[in-house]
Amino acid sequence: MAQVSWEKVIQKNMPSMVSIVISKSLENVEKEIPRELLPLFPFLNPKKQLEQMTDAHGMIKVGSGSGFIVSSKGIILTNKHVVADAKSDYTVVTNDNKKYKATILARDPIEDVAILKITGRSLPVIGLGDSDAIALGQPVLAIGTALGLFKNTVSSGIISGLSRSIAAAAAPNTPMQELRGLIQTDAAVNPGNSGGPLINAKGQVIGINTAIVFGAQNLSFAIPINAAKRDLSDLNKFGRIKRPLLGLRYVMVDENLQAKMKLPVDYGALVLGHSAKEPAIIPGSPAAKAGLKEKDIVLECNGEKVTKEKTIQDFLEEKGVGDYILLKVRRGSREFEKKALLAERK
Template identity: 50%
Template sequence: MHEHDKLTIEAVKKVGPSVVSIVISKYLPKIKSGYTLPFSSAPLFGNSESDDKEKVKIGGGSGFIVHPDGLILTNKHVVFDQEAEYVAVTSEGDEYPAKVVSRDPIYDIAVLKIDAKDLPAVKLGNSGKIELGQTVIAIGNALGMFTNTVSKGIISGLSRTISASLGSGGELEHLRGVLQTDVAINQGNSGGPLIDLDGEAIGINTAIIFGAQNIGFSIPINWAKKDLEDIIKYGRIIKPYLGLLYVMLNKKLQKTYSLPIDHGALVVRDHDPKSIAIVPDSPADKAGIKENDIVVELDGEILDEHTDLSDMLQKFGVGDTIQMTVLRKEERLKLKAKIEERK
């Protein structure tokens, strides 16, 4: 056996007991009668009685234990339905009702809690030290059926930007800075760990591109570390909040819309008819930011395609005062905002 294979096997043995399957169930109206298609148990049509409901398994995902007292990391899109019930199933087959402690308001991260002690917890690595071509391993509940399925590949891209679906309602979440990998990732092993050969979690498997082979994405584990620190300390995930919608400018947008500069965050509402560019009484509103302003700098650091306003904001804490350089038509303004907690 090659030494490289031994490292893979040891890493899987170390992490495997910490990986859980997440079963998603919901109470749905019970079908009273109806016709079914041949070889199918699904009713073609029928009557449902709203008062007569049954518990139905509607999906599955993966997660991994990150604290011996029962804290579990997974994707927000796995536990996005607030009306559903969740059960964590360990590699030993033990089942625990799982409570969603917090859903990250920005990233595709959620933290669950089960009532158990002395559980095997995954050691969290440092996603800031990941290199292109590095060997990585994904462990999860493949297709919602095959528990602790192991896939191996490499890191094929760093700091990618994708849009991922949060649930069946069509909600989309835009994720920046994610890891691209050729490891086989599917809907079932979303939320499972992406580990290195030392058996440390360096990412959370989150998305695939349908119709494309060997293209998957993972959330860097460093993003989740801050969430876990907040939950242990405050009981919730705390994120800074400014209260504005924007689009990051580039040379193409400058040319298309005849803008004065090719960088910065243009404060503008989105395509939703009910959308507003600045939330009333938000830190941005109190600071005097107006729609169509361009936020050029945040605390002296220039904002561009590679330095996003939202990413920069995460460096500050609730209660911090930040200085923004704003371009309003031909006038450059210096505005101050006191950061609040995102609710």
């Protein structure tokens, strides 16, 4: 493997890196302290301590993340989980220590991607690469504000895995969701680096750093940049991110689930609800209109087998709002096909 000299890449792209400061009002922070915990701290005065942490505008820093500028007009990419809290304010600090109030233009309903806007002009930008063209062993660089303290922390490594899937929560007190198609790297990524870029040897962003596995070393993940490029395109065309919705909940079938539930096949997606509030088929959705029912098994999408390696969501990634998807379904001992017109996910 040829040795990469990162010095020029870092010098060129560092000006387009940003830190994102997450703040809340003193009143909102006080409301979030569980009352049952207060008796555990008889010698502390939480209100006084919070007041000491409050800035001149009555705000308290509660977190931080990273991001990068992709348009000279102030468009910034970061992770959705960095800006997930609607009650927080977000301040962007550029590499020259200027501060800007951030406006959230869009949050991707599926991917861990968010698009922000600041009012700066002629801002330095970093170029976006093609995450479909990456390969195992390719050298990469990660940049971010590690632990929310160490601005412009740089680490290098290689692409050590492709198309990885992990379960992660976008924010505290939110359900776990599966993130698919991730880039795995051994470049060191720490809390606070979330939303920073994963950069190739050409100085182009190929991913957005999104997750680490606590307790593991050299194991980090990034959202492929092509997902964010699609979101930027949607925002430019429609003023919002448009993602297709089928409208069913499912678990993937394998040999273990087949044996456990005595299913007729060892592949496909078993349509199954989680609770009364999370039904198997969302009322009024394309799946409902196509006549799908709970305990159906979706065997194929557009003539291709549905497997743990390629789930229904993976097929939807290849489709747009208003496209049709052909489903091969098994219900009991009967197999049939249904065509669904994909709606827009809200």
